[in-house]
């Protein structure tokens with residue numbers, strides 16, 4: 067999937083990506099865990115939906131402490147997910163259907179089971195230099211290792227440093243203790259990682275996602291953060307652009323479709339990452355819009371989403387990336403987020419309308435949309451009722467931490483239930499048979515009970531379903547150049563409404579989205595025809611119905 071510079075907006079803007087969380091997509095052998103052959107068996111479904119590219123979450127050898135984001139070998143296949151032959155078959159079958167594969171490269175850290183880390187633990191100085199090891203204070207012992215090098219916090223809870231007695235050193239892990247951060251300041255590390263890209267290129271892979279790639283460049287001086295958890299020191303770090311340019315050049319991936327996951331990033335940095343002049347990435351994911359229900363930025367406390375703030379963030383990022391020549395990945399959902407309709411919509415009273423409203427809002431923006439498996443069906447968060455139904459390391463850690471912070475077990479559960487990554491990881495609902503057709507065995511994570519209604523088979527047969535609506539949005543992006551490449555401008559609107567317009571060569575599209583279950587004032591529009599709407603009948607002029615998402619077009 068090569069993207070030429072001149073026609074970049076048309077190219078990137080006409081594509082739709084689909085994210086497969088492999089564990090939960092489709093299980094071909096009854097062990098309860100999705101796998102590569104399971105994906106191959108479902109390709110025709112993805113053709114029907116009309117997507118161009120499949121981002122598949124990591125399927126490399128891994129102890130699975132973080133479900134594959136703890137990689138122990140980057141150039142092989144985890145047996146639970148299949149074999150290299152299975153991968154090659156998937157790749158061939160996808161290509162035959164005009165679908166590209168996007169591999170997920172976890173290059174900020176490796177599993178501590180990786181041979182590099184194992185050699186480091188054995189004292190090999192070459193490999194100690196592969197990671198962020200720091201000497202312990204004099205007199206440190208296993209029982210009493212003293213202070214860690216900094217007070218930085220792991221994203222999964224607790225201090226980000228782990229003491230290794232036999233080396234008398236600490237190593238950095240921004241995520242789980244079994245995910246050791248690589249030392250990108252070491253040129254040998256950078257060259258190993260570029261080699262991995264060349265390996266997958268030689269297998270015909272034409273697109274890549276880079277996991278938390280804006281965290282790779284750590285500051286030279288490691289200091290305590292008295293204002294936060296340390297992220298301001300290492301997010302969009304000092305050599306980030308240089309390292310990314312080198313990786314892209316040496317990995318032989320310049321001009322391919324690539325996306326970087328950017329944690330706590332800035333608009334300016336993302337313009338840098340995705341402006342083609344810099345030869346870094348095609349586009350970036352950022353998460354600011356998914357924190358509008360975090361009180362004071364705190365993920366583990368609850369509040370209603372702030373729609374005014376959401377509009378501000380969309381406007382800033384959409385208009386700012388356009389001005390700076392950057393490109394956005396458009397999304398509400400992934401394997402780290404609770405299902406967006408449960409979170410921003412009303413799945414009790416307006417399940418269909420609010421699921422579709424969210425899609426209207428992002429699919430008509432400037433950028434490349436990503437659909438996360440099951441989102442196109444309107445799948446909701448889990449209906450788990452006890453903590454032992456959860457598997458995710460972050461969720462289990464925070465269930466404990468929230469209680470240490472003084473929450474009752476019931477409160478801690480409620481927060482975890484609203485925020486857990488597992489709430490978006492329940493298996494894909496294919497049909498209304500046992501385990502939704504996901505597996506013939508025992509699923510690794512429980513299903514949502516509503517799969518008997520919300521499933522692919524039922525929705526494919528219904529032209530008024532959420533699935534059919536998503537399919538229409540995908541087709542619309544391919545048909546309308548104004549959606550692919552038009553300018554974008556946000557329009558003043560009521561507090562619960564997000565409205566914007568797109569324009570290209572005299573064609574204008576106005577999108578209005580009501581993020582509430584009550585009527586809201588809409589814009590006074592001068593004619594135009596309805597391009598797409600989640601309501602069949604036109605509304606009275608100037609009115610938006612509950613969770614209405616409607617676009618008008620003037621040609």
Ligand code: TEU
Pocket residue numbers: 132135136172221222241277278327329365401402460
């Ligand atoms: O996620 C990066 C990341 O920081 C989050 O989305 C994280 O889950 C959240 O901030 C915790 O509150 C990526 C992957 O998508 C995720 O699945 C991995 O666990 C993580 O990197 C580590 O590789």
Ligand code: CA
Pocket residue numbers: 093094095096097098099100101146
């Ligand atoms: Ca399986």
